Amino acid sequence: MTASPNPAVKLRSGSQMLIDALRRNGVEHVFGYPGGAIMPLYDALVGSGLQHYLCRHEQGAALAADAYGRSTRKAGVCMATSGPGATNLVTGIANAFMDSVPMVVITGQVPTALLGTDAFQEVDIFGITLPIVKHSYIVRDIATIPHLVDEAFQLAQGGRPGPVLIDFPKDISTAMGAEPDYQPLPPAEFTLPDTKAIKTASEVLGQARRPLVIAGGGITISDSVQAFREFAAHTGVPVTATLKGLGVMPTDDDCFVGMLGMHGNGAANHAVQNCDVLVVVGARFDDRATGQLAQFAPSARVIHLDIDPAEISKLRRAEVAVIGDLATALDGIRPGTAGRASWRAQCAAWKKEFAWRYDAPGKGIYAPKLLRDLSRLSPGDLTITCDVGQHQMWVAQHCKFDDPLDHLSSGGLGTMGYGLPAAIGVKIAKPEATVVCVSGDGSIMMNIQELATIKRYDLEVKIILLDNSALGLVRQWQELFFNENYSEVDLSDNPDFALVAEAFGIPSRSISKPGEVAAALDWLLSAEGPALLHVSINPRENVWPLVAPGNPNHKMMQANSAKKR
Amino acid sequence: MHTLRIQIRDNDGAVLRALGLIERRCYRLRSCVIGETNDGGRTMEVSVSSSRSGDLLKRQLERLHDVMKVELQPVAIVDGQHSAIRPLGRRN
Known part of the structure; x- marks a missing residue:
């Protein structure tokens, strides 16, 4: 021009x-x-x-x-x-x-x-x-x-x-x-799912004896949470979730059996391995969710709902594919009550059998319990951002989410260093939210410089730093799958994180005993402005259960099946 | 062997984007002929080998904003082997 x-x-x-x-x-x-x-x-x-x-x-x-x-x-x-x-x-x-x-x-x-x-x-x-x-x-x-x-x-x-x-x-x-002449773009095309596919999905789901639904991140992305909950309430089908699907069903909902996959809950993994119809909504059969693909949900007929046609039968063949807007698809699938009461009872029994326990041995702070306490004590507007590693899995397992937007986690890429900048982004997007960044001593160092951004804009971000003086998840794998040959995972020479925070002008506290947790969480959440709580935890603590690579989801290693605790 | 005819917009990087996707999704590029359409767009005729489905590659290519149309040639078996590239013929 x-x-x-x-x-x-x-x-x-x-x-x-x-x-x-x-x-x-x-x-x-x-x-x-x-x-x-x-x-x-x-x-x-x-x-x-x-x-x-x-x-x-x-x-x-x-x-x-x-x-x-x-x-x-x-x-x-x-x-x-x-x-x-x-x-x-x-x-x-x-x-x-x-x-x-x-x-x-x-x-x-x-x-x-x-x-x-x-x-x-x-x-x-x-x-x-x-x-x-x-x-x-x-x-x-x-x-x-x-x-x-x-x-x-x-x-x-x-x-x-x-x-x-x-x-x-x-x-x-x-x-x-x-200034060039401005012509607004026509609105984007909106893909409506095929009504015949919706009808077939209803029929297949209606024939199910042991149906299960996987709630994926696509439900949140497409603003279909309400439609999903109505679909779940209508059908009464048990629901599991991927990492990004957490909160689509409230954690405490009776029909929710927990997260599936490598660090999923036993109830979810048993349900998925035993179901006969699997409705996959806005999820993409990621290997961390499926375990060994060939043995994933071995007897299930798959109904796959997704807006992206390229996800259909990419990894697992879908018998029924409903491609397009998820809310429209979910509104249309109305099979009446699906599945048998005995199946729902079985799922409920698994939930009881595999309910998380917080009576961990040891004198130190048990991070899963701290995280459970955090999410149950905090106000309803709590948003948690995580980094990547053991703490990320503990957040997914033990925090309660009533809304999927309350949980921001780097799922597909698994980016260490996500937590702190993510907390900044959320706090600016939702200034009224209580934003807590849960990080680890490895991850936080990946973007520690963003403490300066938090201070500069006085963003009220609360940081919980779970410090096990190690790259914990890598250390766990070296313990379990590499004959305890520990290679470059020791971080026992970490800086004094409380002092680091203070240097950036962010108040901090350090704790190491279970008796200190309640008061410290109270301090963190009631502090004005940003604050960092440094929590020393047992370096040998692992994330359980664990589906080892190459195994189907129901073969979960538990704490007592590993060599050492 | 899968043979696909791809119509793309003549945008920055459009050819690279399509070829990159093909290799990245583990389809081995065997041949590629790039031509022009009457309306200034581009056509690509590619043959790829892979154990993965040609239809899945078609759907993955269709996701690209620069890609306007993808046609997948039916697989032909000649003497027990997948056929070499057959000319697709010009359609514009």
Whole structure:
């Protein structure tokens, strides 16, 4: 686009047009970090009305935007400069891709004339991110900006959501032109499921004697929680959940048998291995949920509900596929009461048999009990973000979730370092929520610099750091599957985390005895502003049960089946 | 062997995106012919070998925003072997 010859026409820069387009798409908050190639955009940011949060590493910005996107179901926005700024976003983009999170990523880029010349801070971020974006653009003409940005948001948020990257060369961001004519995009196509498939699903479910439903993350993403609960209430079918499906059914609901999979509950894993019809709703047969695929739910006829046709029969053949909007599909599947009373009684008996126990031996703080206490003592607006490792599994097992948006966990990618930036993203998205980040001594060091972001914006984020002086989950696997050959898992020389928090201006406390837990949790939750509770736990504590690799889900190792405790 | 005819938009990276997906999803690229359509789009005719389903690859390709249409050639068996690439013929 060239400058208008008419002096009355107001000229706008590419950067201003991009920011106008962000605002038009409802963006209020962005996460990022400035640098050379993106300076024109940061220049236009001042006074634009967009609130920018400066994270202290681009990965923190991307992961905060991920959590913001999860919480709001609208694209989280992050931005960084070219080269290292852009590559530092990659983990966050991959995280959003694996968990189907709406995100729009803006990267600065060297001027178009220098593209492909190995210019300073030039990296082919478009190429690097091809496998981990839903779509991506290189902006080549300012006239395309309004349409391109609208489309980016529509793609990021529509269908199965995901990250969309906009690479923004510096000469385009500074180019001036008249505001292009703006034509709003037609609304995105909405895939309605086939009524015949819904009818077949009802019939197959109606024939079931031992039906089970897997609630997956897609239910939350598509805002179908209410429809799911009505479907569950109507059919009375027992429900299990994937990691990302936790909270779709309230944890304490009678029909909920717990999370399935590698660290799932025994009731859920026995139910799934014994069911004769399995309704999979917005889930994708991830290997951590299925265990050995060939022996997963061996006698089940599968009804798969998903918006993404590419998930159908990817890993497990679906007898019935209902492709499209989940709420519409769930509203339509009405088989009457499905399954026998004896099956529901069996599931209830398994729930009793495999109920979590908190009478752990040992004198130290038992992390599962602390987490259970936390989620049952806290107000209803508690949102927990986790890092990745043993503590993440304990949160999934022992915390109570009445709403899936109360639990933010890096599921598909398993990104250590997610918890702290995620807490930042959620707190900004939901300022009224009580946000607790549960982290470990390994994970927190992956993005410890974000304590500065928390302090800078005085975000009331509560941090529970479960410190076992080790990379606990790796240590557990080395103990169980690598003959106790411990390799690079010892973190007994950790820094003094309480002191680290204080150095960032965040009040902290350290505890190591069970008797201190109640008062410490009370202190943490009632403290004004951010606070960190450092909890020393037994380095030899493991996550139980555990389905060892290559085993079907019902072959669960328990504490007493392992060599040592 | 699966043979697919893919119509794509002429966007930045569209060809790479489709080829990258094919290899990443564990389909081995055996041949690829890229052409142009009358309306400025691109066509790709690819043959891939994999133990995985051709229909699944078709659905995975269809997810890409740049991909407008994917046709999967029926698998032909000649003398006990999967047939080599057969010309798909121009349809535009």
